[in-house]
Amino acid sequence: MTMIDEEWFRTLDRFGKVGSRHHVVPKFLLQKWADSNERVWAKSKHDRIEGVRNIRDLAITDFYTFLADDGHLDARMEEVLSVVEEHAAAVLRRMNNPLATQTILTPREFGDLVDFVAFQITRSPRRRREYELMADWSGKTMAAGTLAAKVR
Known part of the structure; x- marks a missing residue:
C-alpha cells in the first residue's frame, strides 16, 4: 500500500506552502553534514561560487x-x-x-524508504525542467491543428 492516495492528496491545503522555500536535498540530510551554525560547504550551479553556506540558503x-x-x-x-x-x-x-537492538525494517519502514528514494531520484532542477518540457510538448501535440496560429 502506498502512502500517497488520491483521497488523502485532495485533503491537503493547496495554498499552505505557496511561497515556502524547499530543499532538493532534504534538510534533515544536510544537517548531518552541517556545523553547529547549520552551515555546509556548497557550490552553486548558477554562479559556480563555492564556500560555506547556511542550509536555509540552499x-x-x-x-x-x-x-x-x-x-x-x-x-x-x-x-x-x-x-x-x-x-x-x-x-x-x-x-x-x-543503541537500537532491532535493525530489521518493517514492511512499512521499507516502503517509507522506497518512497523517499524514488522521490530523490526524480527531484532536481534538471528533472523538473525535463518534466516541464515534456508537458509543454505533450500539450502542443494534443492541441496540434486546434489552436489558431499567433500572428506577430
Whole structure:
C-alpha cells in the first residue's frame, strides 16, 4: 500500500506552502553534514561560487508549486514531499541509533524508504525542467491543428 492516495492528496491545503522555500536535498540530510551554525560547504550551479553556506540558503522557493487548472497556485506536492521526508527521517534515525537492538525494517519502514528514494531520484532542477518540457510538448501535440496560429 502506498502512502500517497488520491483521497488523502485532495485533503491537503493547496495554498499552505505557496511561497515556502524547499530543499532538493532534504534538510534533515544536510544537517548531518552541517556545523553547529547549520552551515555546509556548497557550490552553486548558477554562479559556480563555492564556500560555506547556511542550509536555509540552499532552498528553492516554490520548487514544486504549480499553476492548477483553475488558475491558482497549488503547493500540495511540497506537502507530500514533507511527509515522505518525515517518514524516511524517522526510519533513518532508528537505523542509525547505536543503541537500537532491532535493525530489521518493517514492511512499512521499507516502503517509507522506497518512497523517499524514488522521490530523490526524480527531484532536481534538471528533472523538473525535463518534466516541464515534456508537458509543454505533450500539450502542443494534443492541441496540434486546434489552436489558431499567433500572428506577430
